[in-house]
Amino acid sequence: MTNRPTPKPVILRLSDEDSLRTSTSSKSVTIRSKRRRLIAPLLVIAFLAVLPLLAQQQADRVKQVGGKFLCMCGCSQILTQCNHVGCTVSTSMLKELGTMVSRGDSEDKITQTFVQEFGTTVYAEPPKTGFSLVAWLMPGFYFLIGAAIVVFFINKWRKQAPAPAAVAPAGVHISPEAYERARSQADRETED
Amino acid sequence: MDVFGSFTLLLAFVCAVYALVGGIAAIITRHPLLVKSTRQAGMATCVLIFIATFSLEYLLFTDNFSQAYVVSHSNRDLSTFYKVAALWSGQEGSLLFWSFLLSVYVISVLIAYRNKNGELMPYVGVVLAGVQTFFLTLNNFVESPFKTLATVNASGVLEPFTRMDGNGLNPLLQYPEMVIHPPNLYSGYTGFTIPFAFALAALLARYPGEKWIHLTRKWTMIAWCFQSVGILLGAHWAYAVLGWGGYWGWDPVENASLLPWLTGTAFLHSVMMQEKRGMMKVWNVWLVFCTFLLCILGTFLTRSGIVSSVHAFANSHIGPWFVGFLALTLLVCFVAYVKNRDYLKSENQLDSMISRESSFLFNNLLFLVACIAVLSGTLFPVISEGLSGSRISVGAPFFNKIMIPVGLAILFLTGVGPLLAWRKTSGDSLKRNFGWPVIAGVISGVAAYLLGYHDSFSIICLVLCGFVFWTIVLEFYRGAKVISARSSMNILLSAHELAMRNTRRYGGYVVHFGMVLIFIGLAGSAFNTDVQRPMNIGESMKLGPYTLVLQSADTKPEQNYTAQRMIVEVLKDNKQLMMLYPEKRQFQGTEQANGTMVAIYSTLREDVYVVFAGMDPDSNLPVIHAFLNPLVKWIWLGGVWVVMGTLLALMPNRRAQLATALAPQPAASPIAQALNPSVTLREGHD
Numbered sequence: 083m084t085n086r087p088t089p090k091p092v093i094l095r096l097s098d099e100d101s102l103r104t105s106t107s108s109k110s111v112t113i114r115s116k117r118r119r120l121i122a123p124l125l126v127i128a129f130l131a132v133l134p135l136l137a138q139q140q141a142d143r144v145k146q147v148g149g150k151f152l153c154m155c156g157c158s159q160i161l162t163q164c165n166h167v168g169c170t171v172s173t174s175m176l177k178e179l180g181t182m183v184s185r186g187d188s189e190d191k192i193t194q195t196f197v198q199e200f201g202t203t204v205y206a207e208p209p210k211t212g213f214s215l216v217a218w219l220m221p222g223f224y225f226l227i228g229a230a231i232v233v234f235f236i237n238k239w240r241k242q243a244p245a246p247a248a249v250a251p252a253g254v255h256i257s258p259e260a261y262e263r264a265r266s267q268a269d270r271e272t273e274d
Numbered sequence: 275m276d277v278f279g280s281f282t283l284l285l286a287f288v289c290a291v292y293a294l295v296g297g298i299a300a301i302i303t304r305h306p307l308l309v310k311s312t313r314q315a316g317m318a319t320c321v322l323i324f325i326a327t328f329s330l331e332y333l334l335f336t337d338n339f340s341q342a343y344v345v346s347h348s349n350r351d352l353s354t355f356y357k358v359a360a361l362w363s364g365q366e367g368s369l370l371f372w373s374f375l376l377s378v379y380v381i382s383v384l385i386a387y388r389n390k391n392g393e394l395m396p397y398v399g400v401v402l403a404g405v406q407t408f409f410l411t412l413n414n415f416v417e418s419p420f421k422t423l424a425t426v427n428a429s430g431v432l433e434p435f436t437r438m439d440g441n442g443l444n445p446l447l448q449y450p451e452m453v454i455h456p457p458n459l460y461s462g463y464t465g466f467t468i469p470f471a472f473a474l475a476a477l478l479a480r481y482p483g484e485k486w487i488h489l490t491r492k493w494t495m496i497a498w499c500f501q502s503v504g505i506l507l508g509a510h511w512a513y514a515v516l517g518w519g520g521y522w523g524w525d526p527v528e529n530a531s532l533l534p535w536l537t538g539t540a541f542l543h544s545v546m547m548q549e550k551r552g553m554m555k556v557w558n559v560w561l562v563f564c565t566f567l568l569c570i571l572g573t574f575l576t577r578s579g580i581v582s583s584v585h586a587f588a589n590s591h592i593g594p595w596f597v598g599f600l601a602l603t604l605l606v607c608f609v610a611y612v613k614n615r616d617y618l619k620s621e622n623q624l625d626s627m628i629s630r631e632s633s634f635l636f637n638n639l640l641f642l643v644a645c646i647a648v649l650s651g652t653l654f655p656v657i658s659e660g661l662s663g664s665r666i667s668v669g670a671p672f673f674n675k676i677m678i679p680v681g682l683a684i685l686f687l688t689g690v691g692p693l694l695a696w697r698k699t700s701g702d703s704l705k706r707n708f709g710w711p712v713i714a715g716v717i718s719g720v721a722a723y724l725l726g727y728h729d730s731f732s733i734i735c736l737v738l739c740g741f742v743f744w745t746i747v748l749e750f751y752r753g754a755k756v757i758s759a760r761s762s763m764n765i766l767l768s769a770h771e772l773a774m775r776n777t778r779r780y781g782g783y784v785v786h787f788g789m790v791l792i793f794i795g796l797a798g799s800a801f802n803t804d805v806q807r808p809m810n811i812g813e814s815m816k817l818g819p820y821t822l823v824l825q826s827a828d829t830k831p832e833q834n835y836t837a838q839r840m841i842v843e844v845l846k847d848n849k850q851l852m853m854l855y856p857e858k859r860q861f862q863g864t865e866q867a868n869g870t871m872v873a874i875y876s877t878l879r880e881d882v883y884v885v886f887a888g889m890d891p892d893s894n895l896p897v898i899h900a901f902l903n904p905l906v907k908w909i910w911l912g913g914v915w916v917v918m919g920t921l922l923a924l925m926p927n928r929r930a931q932l933a934t935a936l937a938p939q940p941a942a943s944p945i946a947q948a949l950n951p952s953v954t955l956r957e958g959h960d
Binding site: 152212214232235 | 662671
């Protein structure tokens with residue numbers, strides 16, 4: 083058995099710079115590990131903090147999408163506004179909507195599901211496609227036609243020559259005398 | 275009493291038929307005795323309808339449960355107050371109530387003009403008798419309120435029987451406003467029969483336009499005021515009772531009440547064109563015809579079951595009767611117009627696009643567009659089902675999108691109209707008149723934005739409200755300044771004097787002011803927020819700047835129901851503001867046994883609106899649904915101003931003080947007269 087010499091401990095003498103470097107790196111290792119230790123709880127805190135926000139966001143989306151449907155209990159109220167005591171229809175519809183929203187379903191998909199389930203009467207407003215588009219276009223159409231008529235008449239009346247007061251207005255097919263007779267008869271026969 | 279009521283109703287029908295047929299004969303033969311007897315038959319019809327109505331009320335008050343109507347709409351515990359309202363809570367009773375209110379108008383007209391307008395009144399009497407005959411047909415033969423309960427006994431014979439108690443009144447109707455809302459609304463609907471009757475009568479009698487307008491001016495304003503109050507009370511009832519946090523849901527029945535109001539409002543404006551300038555006679559006649567027809571159509575929508583609504587009466591078979599009456603009325607109006615249209619030709623002349631006349635034309639256009647949009651939206655489910663096979667619902671979001679821009683445009687014209695001169699408005703006058711109102715509008719918008727109202731439509735609405743408000747203030751100020759300069763009165767007394775001298779014009783401005791307040795209230799609806807959750811006793815929840823604490827709950831037995839109350843404390847900045855008591859009511863003897871009572875803490879800035887929404891099925895805790903609704907109070911305040919303005923407009927003008935009368939009047943410029951030889955500004959007020 084040979085006696086192996088016990089290795090002499092090597093004392094590395096470090097220069098001050100190295101020493102500083104080592105100390106810095108060990109510090110940074112410590113900070114890193116501390117950071118690592120901090121990240122997990124921070125993530126949990128952040129998650130917990132975001133959770134109500136997510137829930138709120140989801141609730142807002144339910145409200146926004148639910149505002150596009152009617153409650154099918156026959157009350158004709160908006161789904162999210164139906165408040166009939168013990169209305170089981172709106173409760174189950176809202177539950178179903180909540181599930182679809184939390185699943186991340188698109189608005190189109192939710193609409194399709196509800197229309198398949200309840201028919202087109204579930205819409206709170208007519209869709210802007212097909213025959214329902216007529217409902218949206220009609221008011222604008224009325225306004226344009228009406229405005230055209232008003233402008234037409236204003237222009238026509240502006241061009242109309244001033245008529246003497248005693249003569250019947252333009253366009254009257256009865257004689258001016260008969261018209262005036264009718265007017266004086268009305269004055270004679272009525273009093274305010 | 276039921277036999278008596280039934281008999282008087284039948285007698286009223288006979289009298290109405292005589293007034294109708296005899297009236298036509300009187301017009302043809304011009305026999306004075308026939309004219310007199312038909313007028314008296316018209317009055318007898320009204321008196322008999324009054325007796326029949328009081329008979330039904332008597333049966334309700336005496337708890338006569340042998341009567342089907344009393345059993346269906348009353349019970350022993352129902353308070354006297356609501357026994358009055360039971361009259362119009364069912365289909366049969368409300369149709370009788372309709373006849374009753376129409377009779378109030380008819381007898382008032384017959385008495386007021388008994389020695390006047392001898393040639394016109396037989397025509398008016400015939401039209402009124404025609405409308406009464408239709409409703410009496412329904413009262414007697416289709417929906418009689420006097421039906422006795424009977425059962426078939428063992429020997430197969432019908433045997434009358436009496437129930438111990440009734441089903442009671444619908445809980446939704448057991449609210450003070452339901453005692454005054456339907457009478458107001460029905461008074462509006464029935465009131466428009468009077469201008470309709472005079473317009474048709476004047477057309478049949480070949481009177482050129484003006485006269486019927488002078489005769490019916492006040493009747494139209496009365497009907498319009500009732501209709502406005504009825505609509506607002508209905509909105510307040512929906513807000514305080516239905517508990518969904520809003521006041522207007524664009525329900526078909528609500529829409530039905532709005533339709534004649536829109537055309538009636540258009541008429542009240544366009545009539546000034548006829549009075550002042552002799553224009554639009556045909557248009558005005560048709561506006562009145564349409565207003566009446568829309569009243570009938572609204573009644574048809576409410577009662578036929580053609581559109582579904584929470585407010586509608588039970589489905590019945592009276593729909594075809596209303597359709598028939600509508601068709602017949604339209605035919606009569608059309609034939610009368612075609613035959614006598616020459617007598618309605620107007621003296622239409624305009625100098626400029628920018629004039630008061632043009633603003634009235636655009637005002638009428640917007641009201642008509644609003645009316646047709648609401649009507650087509652209401653009927654679209656029926657139309658879509660008929661044409662495409664699938665029923666497509668049209669709810670509040672559709673109407674809001676369409677009506678908000680139209681409403682804002684009408685509000686804009688409310689401010690612009692009074693600033694424009696008749697015939698033509700010069701550029702200088704535009705600058706002078708529009709300067710301050712525009713600045714006021716901009717300031718209102720900035721203030722609204724700074725106060726946190728960040729919604730484009732709401733900001734536009736508040737800008738326009740500021741603009742219109744300032745135009746009204748300027749109108750009063752300018753007139754009052756002239757009176758103040760001529761007398762020793764201060765500016766406020768002068769403004770009062772000014773309003774009393776031309777009540778119609780300044781009453782109209784007060785109505786406009788009321789509408790401004792209503793629009794301010796509507797602008798707030800974009801910022802409604804709500805919170806709903808189950809709460810334990812002692813728990814609190816935040817609602818905007820408020821904290822709501824559920825303090826306790828109790829049960830309160832009342833005469834006709836038992837209330838389950840939640841006691842909610844409202845705090846702001848940790849200071850107690852008030853206690854609110856939202857409740858659920860369990861009614862006795864009713865099929866529809868539950869009701870809600872909302873609790874509201876209302877300020878000019880916002881309403882804290884608390885509903886007890888029931889018990890949570892999972893936790894068995896009470897669910898509190900709280901809403902923060904800004905500016906709602908302004909709507910009800912606006913309604914008060916609308917009524918005050920209408921009452922002012924109905925008052926006779928006060929004569930100007932002697933000092934004013936004697937003040938030197940500027941002589942009419944001969945040059946101006948030469949330039950405008952046909953200017954015939956007629957009687958009436960702008």
